[in-house]
Each structure stands twice: as structure tokens, then as C-alpha cells.
Amino acid sequence: MNTATQTTLKQSRSIERLVQGVATSDGAGVSLTRVLTGKLQRRLDPFLMLDAFGSDDPDDYIAGFPDHPHRGFETITYMLSGRMRHRDSAGHEGLLENGGMQWMIAGRGVIHSEIPEQEDGLMEGFQLWLNLPAGNKMAVPWYKDFSSAEIPEYATAEGAAVRVIAGSSNGVAGAVTREVTEPVYLDIHLPAGAQFSTALPHTHNAFLYVYRGAVQVGGEQVDAQRMGILSNAPEADGVTIVAKEAARLILVAGKPLNEPIVQYGPFVMNMQEEIHQALDDYRSGRLA
Numbered sequence: 001m002n003t004a005t006q007t008t009l010k011q012s013r014s015i016e017r018l019v020q021g022v023a024t025s026d027g028a029g030v031s032l033t034r035v036l037t038g039k040l041q042r043r044l045d046p047f048l049m050l051d052a053f054g055s056d057d058p059d060d061y062i063a064g065f066p067d068h069p070h071r072g073f074e075t076i077t078y079m080l081s082g083r084m085r086h087r088d089s090a091g092h093e094g095l096l097e098n099g100g101m102q103w104m105i106a107g108r109g110v111i112h113s114e115i116p117e118q119e120d121g122l123m124e125g126f127q128l129w130l131n132l133p134a135g136n137k138m139a140v141p142w143y144k145d146f147s148s149a150e151i152p153e154y155a156t157a158e159g160a161a162v163r164v165i166a167g168s169s170n171g172v173a174g175a176v177t178r179e180v181t182e183p184v185y186l187d188i189h190l191p192a193g194a195q196f197s198t199a200l201p202h203t204h205n206a207f208l209y210v211y212r213g214a215v216q217v218g219g220e221q222v223d224a225q226r227m228g229i230l231s232n233a234p235e236a237d238g239v240t241i242v243a244k245e246a247a248r249l250i251l252v253a254g255k256p257l258n259e260p261i262v263q264y265g266p267f268v269m270n271m272q273e274e275i276h277q278a279l280d281d282y283r284s285g286r287l288a
């Protein structure tokens with residue numbers, strides 16, 4: 001693994017608010033925790049949704065997500081454990097497994113299915129929705145699968161191991177770089193006693209979600225299965241995360257679009273009329 005020297009920050013962001021996810025069910029009956037819900041879309045602009053799924057009970061995941069549409073945003077599916085097969089209306093197919101990631105720009109429209117390809121064992125991961133700027137909502141769809149080996153990683157002298165899914169961290173460029181929203185998406189593994197820092201522009205909205213152990217940011221504790229929304233103080237040039245016990249978390253940040261958000265299920269546009277158009281296109285077979 002590459003090594004990187006972590007930046008020395010002038011000041012770390014602090015935890016503005018802790019959020020507990022909401023247990024829900026989606027697709028054909030997949031149990032998951034919705035961590036970023038509609039109420040937080042404005043505060044965490046450009047992010048629209050974060051679902052965490054994790055279960056070793058096949059009843060919680062086996063039915064998967066049969067054919068469904070998307071329009072107007074990007075989806076990033078990061079698989080910590082398990083296998084998910086996806087197929088879309090354009091004839092693309094791929095298998096997402098242990099440590100891999102799929103980045104999809106739904107743009108003007110994709111109809112796809114996401115179906116587990118295992119009948120037992122642990123299925124764990126995240127799906128994040130990233131908004132598209134108004135001018136790109138009807139872009140040509142695009143997606144790419146990244147195997148675990150294709151996600152850049154680095155280690156620090158302080159013991160952190162970091163996977164850079166998007167953006168860059170401590171000089172290491174991630175698997176995906178996006179213009180406009182400039183998303184940063186890190187999977188951070190910390191041994192007990194480690195301290196980790198990474199720079200973030202203070203204008204980026206940012207949050208972390210702890211999925212193992214617990215961490216502290218500015219003296220505030222964030223336990224497992226909790227999201228910590230990070231403050232946007234202008235004098236803070238990044239975030240410092242302290243792990244008193246071994247911990248794993250994702251850190252997500254992006255530049256807000258400050259555009260109207262109108263969501264109807266899997267369609268996220270700027271105006272109600274565009275939602276009507278999306279529904280009309282979907283029902284008449286013109287979406288994808």
C-alpha cells in the first residue's frame with residue numbers, strides 16, 4: 001500500500017449534529033438504514049441520500065432491487081462485503097463484490113436491477129446519491145464498475161488505512177474525480193489510538209458515518225451506526241478524527257449546488273414539471 005503524510009491542519013471541523021438512521025425497506029423488501037433522508041438534502045447538498053445495508057440474514061436482502069428507473073443524479077454503490085449483480089436497460093451488466101464500487105451517472109435515465117448473488121453470508125455496503133447540476137441532469141447515462149483493487153489506498157505513519165473512492169485525500173487521487181460537486185468519498189480504517197486528518201474546503205458540506213467502533217471529532221463522540229454532520233466553519237481547513245478504539249467509517253464531502261431540489265422517488269429534478277416529464281417518459285418507454 002502507498003504511504004502518505006497527513007496534512008497538519010490549522011483547525012478541524014467539529015460535529016454540528018449527530019443523526020441516527022431510520023430503519024426502512026426498499027426494492028423488493030431489502031432491509032436497510034436510511035442515514036441521509038430527504039430532510040437533510042438541503043443541509044448536505046449535493047448529497048440526496050445515503051443508505052447503509054448490513055445483514056447476514058438473507059431474508060433482509062435476497063429479493064434485491066428489481067428493475068427500477070433513475071433520472072437526474074448519480075449513484076455510488078460501495079460494497080464492503082457481498083456480491084450484487086446489476087443489469088441495465090442499455091444491456092450493461094456487472095458484478096459488484098467485496099470492496100468494489102459502482103459509479104453511475106443516471107443522467108436522463110437508466111432502468112436497472114440490483115440483485116444479490118448470494119444466498120447466505122454477510123451483505124454490507126452503502127449507496128450514496130449525489131445530485132447533478134441542473135445543466136447535467138439530462139446528460140447521457142454513464143457507469144463504471146471498480147474492483148476493490150482499482151480503488152486507490154494509502155496508509156499513514158499514524159496507522160490509518162484509507163481507501164479513496166472519490167476526490168483526493170492527503171495527495172492521493174481517488175478512483176473517480178467529478179467536476180462541479182467535487183465529491184470526496186473516503187473509507188477510513190483506524191486502529192485504536194490513531195489520529196487521522198484530511199483537508200476539506202470549508203464550503204464543502206461534509207459528514208461521516210461510523211460503521212465499526214467509535215471515533216471522536218473535536219472531543220465529540222460518534223458511535224457506530226451514527227452520522228456526524230460536520231460544521232462548515234470558515235476557519236476550519238479539514239477534519240481530524242481520533243479513534244480511542246478501532247474504528248471504521250466513511251467520510252463524504254461535496255460542494256453544494258444551491259439549486260432547487262424536487263424529488264419523486266427515483267427522479268430528482270429542479271422543477272415539478274420535470275418530474276411530470278420523467279414519469280411520462282418512464283410510462284411511455286422513453287426514459288431509457
Ligand code: FE
Nearest residue numbers: 065068070114
Ligand atoms: Fe438503483
